Amino acid sequence: MVRGKTEMxxxxxxxxxxxxxxxxxxxxxxxxxxxxxxxDAQVALIIFSPTGKLYQFSSSSAISDTIERYQKxxxxxxxxxxxxxxxxxxxxKDETACLCKKIELLEDYKRKLLGESLGxxxxxxxxEVQIQLELSLDKIRGKKNxxxxxxxxxxxxxxxYLRKENTExxxxxxxxxxxxxxxxxxxTPAQAEEVETALFI
Numbered sequence: 001m002v003r004g005k006t007e008m009x010x011x012x013x014x015x016x017x018x019x020x021x022x023x024x025x026x027x028x029x030x031x032x033x034x035x036x037x038x039x040d041a042q043v044a045l046i047i048f049s050p051t052g053k054l055y056q057f058s059s060s061s062a063i064s065d066t067i068e069r070y071q072k073x074x075x076x077x078x079x080x081x082x083x084x085x086x087x088x089x090x091x092x093k094d095e096t097a098c099l100c101k102k103i104e105l106l107e108d109y110k111r112k113l114l115g116e117s118l119g120x121x122x123x124x125x126x127x128e129v130q131i132q133l134e135l136s137l138d139k140i141r142g143k144k145n146x147x148x149x150x151x152x153x154x155x156x157x158x159x160x161y162l163r164k165e166n167t168e169x170x171x172x173x174x175x176x177x178x179x180x181x182x183x184x185x186x187x188t189p190a191q192a193e194e195v196e197t198a199l200f201i
Contacts, residue, residue, distance in 0.1 A: 017050070018050075021049060025049075025055060028045065029055070032057045032059075033057065033059075036059035041059070042059050042060055042066055042069070043058070044057070044058045044059070044060075044063050044067065044070075045057040045058075112125070112129050113129060113133065
């Protein structure tokens with residue numbers, strides 16, 4: 001008897017569908033076993049019945065080993081969902097807009113401190129700028145005073161060193177013996193003749 005070709009569509013009769021599932025499940029599990037033995041292939045098979053029951057076959061000791069090998073071989077990167085990506089993009093846009101606003105405010109405040117763009121300032125804003133400038137001047141004066149004090153301290157140390165060196169030099173000069181050189185005076189014949197002439201007159 002020639003077997004007819006099975007039409008590939010869902011079997012509507014529940015009993016026939018269950019019988020077909022059981023037969024074909026056993027056949028495919030047998031084929032998987034034969035493939036692993038005859039060809040020395042690593043085979044893993046997972047089947048869920050219409051009722052949710054699990055059937056599985058693995059040529060290795062654990063089916064998880066075959067699944068892990070599959071994941072490594074495919075090297076499929078884990079990517080975020082499109083929703084998460086859109087949320088991240090929107091968050092970055094909001095942060096960028098906030099930073100741009102802060103930069104704009106800082107630039108405007110800088111111009112005010114330099115005395116520019118004051119035409120649109122209110123009295124309160126001008127007072128705020130004035131207070132900030134006074135605080136800045138106080139900090140500058142304080143820093144200058146610190147630098148002046150450090151410079152004065154260095155000069156005092158230098159003066160102290162020079163005074164000490166000068167005192168040492170004076171002591172060394174006082175210890176040197178006083179030597180006087182007496183050089184005899186020798187008269188020339190012309191000078192002696194002038195003296196005799198003067199006496200004769």
